[in-house]
Amino acid sequence: xxxxxxxxxSSGLAGATVAVIGLGVxxxxxxxxxxxxxxxxxxxxxxxxxxxxxxxxxxxGARTATDAVEVIGEADVVxxxxxxxxIVEMLPAHAPRLRADALVTDVAGLKRPxxxxxxxxxxxxRFVGAHPLAGGEGAGFAGGRADLFGGARVFLCADAAxxxxxxxxxxxxxxxxxxxxSWVDADEHDRLMVCVSHLPQLVANxxxxxxxxxxxxxxxxxxxxxxxxxxxxxxxxMWSDLLAHTGADAAGLLRAVVDRIEDxxxxxxxxxxxxxxxxxxxxxxxxxxxxx
Amino acid sequence: xxxxxxxxxSSGLAGATVAVIGLGVxxxxxxxxxxxxxxxxxxxxxxxxxxxxxxxxxxxGARTATDAVEVIGEADVVxxxxxxxxIVEMLPAHAPRLRADALVTDVAGLKRPxxxxxxxxxxxxRFVGAHPLAGGEGAGFAGGRADLFGGARVFLCADAAxxxxxxxxxxxxxxxxxxxxSWVDADEHDRLMVCVSHLPQLVANxxxxxxxxxxxxxxxxxxxxxxxxxxxxxxxxMWSDLLAHTGADAAGLLRAVVDRIEDxxxxxxxxxxxxxxxxxxxxxxxxxxxxx
Numbered sequence: 001x002x003x004x005x006x007x008x009x010s011s012g013l014a015g016a017t018v019a020v021i022g023l024g025v026x027x028x029x030x031x032x033x034x035x036x037x038x039x040x041x042x043x044x045x046x047x048x049x050x051x052x053x054x055x056x057x058x059x060x061g062a063r064t065a066t067d068a069v070e071v072i073g074e075a076d077v078v079x080x081x082x083x084x085x086x087i088v089e090m091l092p093a094h095a096p097r098l099r100a101d102a103l104v105t106d107v108a109g110l111k112r113p114x115x116x117x118x119x120x121x122x123x124x125x126r127f128v129g130a131h132p133l134a135g136g137e138g139a140g141f142a143g144g145r146a147d148l149f150g151g152a153r154v155f156l157c158a159d160a161a162x163x164x165x166x167x168x169x170x171x172x173x174x175x176x177x178x179x180x181x182s183w184v185d186a187d188e189h190d191r192l193m194v195c196v197s198h199l200p201q202l203v204a205n206x207x208x209x210x211x212x213x214x215x216x217x218x219x220x221x222x223x224x225x226x227x228x229x230x231x232x233x234x235x236x237x238m239w240s241d242l243l244a245h246t247g248a249d250a251a252g253l254l255r256a257v258v259d260r261i262e263d264x265x266x267x268x269x270x271x272x273x274x275x276x277x278x279x280x281x282x283x284x285x286x287x288x289x290x291x292x
Numbered sequence: 293x294x295x296x297x298x299x300x301x302s303s304g305l306a307g308a309t310v311a312v313i314g315l316g317v318x319x320x321x322x323x324x325x326x327x328x329x330x331x332x333x334x335x336x337x338x339x340x341x342x343x344x345x346x347x348x349x350x351x352x353g354a355r356t357a358t359d360a361v362e363v364i365g366e367a368d369v370v371x372x373x374x375x376x377x378x379i380v381e382m383l384p385a386h387a388p389r390l391r392a393d394a395l396v397t398d399v400a401g402l403k404r405p406x407x408x409x410x411x412x413x414x415x416x417x418r419f420v421g422a423h424p425l426a427g428g429e430g431a432g433f434a435g436g437r438a439d440l441f442g443g444a445r446v447f448l449c450a451d452a453a454x455x456x457x458x459x460x461x462x463x464x465x466x467x468x469x470x471x472x473x474s475w476v477d478a479d480e481h482d483r484l485m486v487c488v489s490h491l492p493q494l495v496a497n498x499x500x501x502x503x504x505x506x507x508x509x510x511x512x513x514x515x516x517x518x519x520x521x522x523x524x525x526x527x528x529x530m531w532s533d534l535l536a537h538t539g540a541d542a543a544g545l546l547r548a549v550v551d552r553i554e555d556x557x558x559x560x561x562x563x564x565x566x567x568x569x570x571x572x573x574x575x576x577x578x579x580x581x582x583x584x
Contacts (some may be wrong), residue, residue, distance in 0.1 A: 133514035153514075195506050196513050200499065200520035202560075206552040207495050208575035213548060214487050218579045221488050222425035222445075224526075227519045228492035232575035234516075240569045247560035247568075254557040256505060258550050260498040265546040268494075268539035276539075277532045283500035283524035287510045 013176055016041040019075035021068040021090070023047040023056050025136055026107050027081025029144035033177040035060035036146055040176065044071040052141040059141075073097050077173060079130075080106035080114075084241035087114055092121040103169045105130050109193060109242050111157045111186040124159040128170035129186065131155040131193075132179060139235060149179040157186040190246070198242065198250045201231050203257060208232035305468055308333040311367035313360040313382070315339040315348050317427055318399050319373025321436035325469040327352035328438055332468065336363040344433040351433075365389050369465060371422075372398035372406075376533035379406055384413040395461045397422050401485060401534050403449045403478040416451040420462035421478065423447040423485075424471060431527060441471040449478040482538070490534065490542045493523050495549060500524035 018034055018041045020027045027045070034043045045056045045064040053064040065071045072078050072094055080087040087106050091114075098104060104127045108114050111129040118127035134152040136143055154174045158167060174181040208229045211221075221229065243250060267275040310326055310333045312319045319337070326335045337348050337356040345356040357363045364370050364386055372379040379398050383406075390396060396419045400406050403421040410419035426444040430436070446466045450459060466473040500521045503513075513521065535542060559567040 135515060192508075192512065195503060195508050196517045199503070200513075200517045202556050203495065203499050203553065204516075204520060205572055205575045206556050207492065207549055208579055209552040209555075209571060210545065210549040211487060211491070212575070212578045213552075214545070216484075216487050220484065221492075223427060224496075224523050225488045225492045227522050228496060229575075229579050230519055231516045232572075232579040234572065234576070236569040236572035236576065239572055240565045243560060243568060244565055247563065247565070251557040251560040253502065253506070254553050254560075257499055257502040258553050258557075260501040260505070261495065261546050261550050261553075263501075264494050264498050265543040265550075268535060268543040268546075271539065273532050273536055273539070276535060277528040279501060280497055280524075280526065280528035280531055283497045283504070283521075284526070284528065286504045287500055287521050287524040 013037070013041045013077075013172060014039050016076040017044060017074050018042070018077040018079065018173070019044040019046065019068070019071045020062075020079045020081055021046045021072070022081035022083075022086075023049065023052040023064070023141045024081065025138055025140070025143040026132065026134070026148070027079070027144075028052065028056060028141035029134070029146065029148035030079060030081060030107075030177065031056055031060050031062050031141075032144060032146040033149060035062055037176060041077070044075060046071050047141075049140065055141040068094065069097055072102075073099065075099065075102055077103045077105070077169065079173075080104075080108070083238050084108040084110060084113060085244070086241075088117040091117045091123065095121040095123055098123070102126060103128065103166050103173075105170050105173070107132055109197065109238075110245055111155070111184075111189045113245055115157060115159060115186050119159050119161075124161040125163050126166045128156055128158045128162060128166055130170060130174065130181070131189065132174070134179075147178070149174065149177040152179045154179045154181040155184045155189050156181050157184055157189060191249075194246045194249045194253060198246055199253045199257070201234060201239065202250060202254055204229055204231035204234075206254075305329070305333045305369075305464060306331050308368040309336060309366050310334070310369040310371065310465070311336040311338065311360070311363045312354075312371045312373055313338045313364070314373035314375075314378075315341065315344040315356070315433045316373065317430055317432070317435040318424065318440070319371070319436075320344065320348060320433035321426075321438065321440035322371060322373060322399075322469065323348055323352050323354050323433075324436060324438035325441060327354055329468060333369070336367060338363050339433075341432065347433040360386065361389055364394075365391065367391065367394055369395045369397070369461065371465075372396075372400070375530050376400040376402060376405060377536070378533075380409040383409045383415065387413040387415055390415070394418060395420065395458050395465075397462050397465070399424055401489065401530075402537055403447070403476075403481045405537055407449060407451060407478050411451050411453075416453040417455050418458045420448055420450045420454060420458055422462060422466065422473070423481065424466070426471075439470070441466070441469040444471045446471045446473040447476045447481050448473050449476055449481060483541075486538045486541045486545060490538055491545045491549070493526060493531065494542060494546055496521055496523035496526075498546075 043062040046068040338360040
């Protein structure tokens with residue numbers, strides 16, 4: 001991953017003011033990444049969490065506020081990095097105070113609900129939804145890092161009414177922090193996320209519950225077991241917001257996983273070692289066939 | 293992780309000859325780690341795989357052989373790093389050719405079957421079973437690395453007849469490569485492994501199959517989905533050997549995971565967001581409560 005100061009500077013962030021609303025892992029990482037761009041934008045932050053605010057000010061020099069309304073009026077780019085439910089509430093409340101030429105964007109894990117809220121709030125022309133595929137097991141500002149987005153895929157989506165300048169600025173924002181933005185349809189994105197993100201999350205929770213039921217402590221896990229339960233540490237609040245929109249679809253996919261587990265368990269019970277090995281060879285080819 | 297040449301040298305490996313039988317991820321990493329110890333042991337290797345043999349010779353200078361019987365007679369320490377089934381077959385076949393004062397050890401993921409085979413082969417006094425909790429998603433010698441065991445837990449077990457010198461040498465071997473050996477009962481170890489290793493493995497396979505059923509490509513996964521399917525790349529052969537011993541227990545645990553998945557799916561279908569969040573808070577406390 002190369003540093004990309006020129007990218008950021010040459011594509012419209014130089015001299016701009018970016019306000020990041022929410023200073024958790026993703027918002028905090030964005031503040032760090034933007035603040036270190038030479039000649040990059042002025043960075044503002046907002047969070048109700050005093051610890052995150054003071055850490056952000058100390059580490060990056062960004063000015064922060066408790067309430068987003070104190071900073072959004074100054075910003076050329078406003079990035080909502082709060083939980084989905086909070087973003088959907090803030091957009092209509094903030095719309096009258098946003099600069100008319102500001103790019104409004106977000107980082108929520110589902111794009112249809114945010115896009116709808118933005119359009120309804122009259123922001124369709126200048127809103128671009130974003131979903132960076134990056135995170136970590138930490139929490140709050142302390143859980144982020146300046147290079148979190150290096151090489152990360154970022155899904156972008158917008159209403160048909162979105163202006164080319166807004167789209168270009170959203171791409172520039174993510175390129176400046178070394179991410180790889182690409183455009184998707186919001187509905188397709190959300191369907192994909194239920195499979196590749198919500199489903200693994202819920203399976204990690206179920207596995208962790210089953211291990212806990214067996215009296216296993218997390219410290220007894222080896223590297224594989226740790227990988228398989230890392231997501232069990234995810235913040236419930238963030239997931240409540242996402243699952244409120246996708247719970248029914250996610251439940252359907254969980255039943256599909258149950259069918260596959262029953263398949264494996266049945267082969268084991270019948271002593272069908274060759275049958276289990278056949279399934280493992282299939283997943284090995286699938287998982288290893290595309291490296292990233 | 294500090295380099296530990298003194299540990300290795302001062303505790304009985306200096307001047308010794310160590311033969312590593314099997315040059316895959318674990319065996320290959322051990323050859324690398326031992327070969328770089330200043331003043332450390334002479335290292336021999338054996339593998340039926342010509343690619344692994346030539347890579348080991350090129351990278352570490354270790355002399356290697358196709359058949360283990362060509363090297364075991366020279367060794368003060370023989371480490372079996374082959375699949376469980378192969379180890380259980382080799383022990384009685386090799387026993388007459390092993391030096392009478394050699395430490396015989398292994399790295400298999402289950403300890404009862406190997407311990408039984410060693411005792412039956414008359415090796416109870418000088419056999420110490422070992423299971424390093426370390427691995428990776430690679431395969432063969434190329435998938436290993438010299439620092440694989442740095443900080444890793446290594447479970448050791450032995451028959452009551454095992455001599456103190458054999459026990460001490462096994463501890464020294466793992467300390468020399470910066471691992472943390474500790475003694476366990478073979479049966480307790482194997483029961484624990486079904487929970488913390490076999491179960492996560494099989495859940496990863498089932499999840500990967502379900503995702504594949506949905507037409508998802510591995511390259512579409514984000515960091516969480518990648519973690520949750522990394523184990524789906526594990527070699528089927530190794531697991532066939534392990535599951536031949538633990539399949540029935542593993543199947544029982546898979547049913548327990550199914551119950552937990554049904555619990556989560558039911559809450560999602562009933563729109564019980566608070567109920568899902570409660571489960572997530574429980575797994576978060578469990579997983580985060582013990583960091584390592």
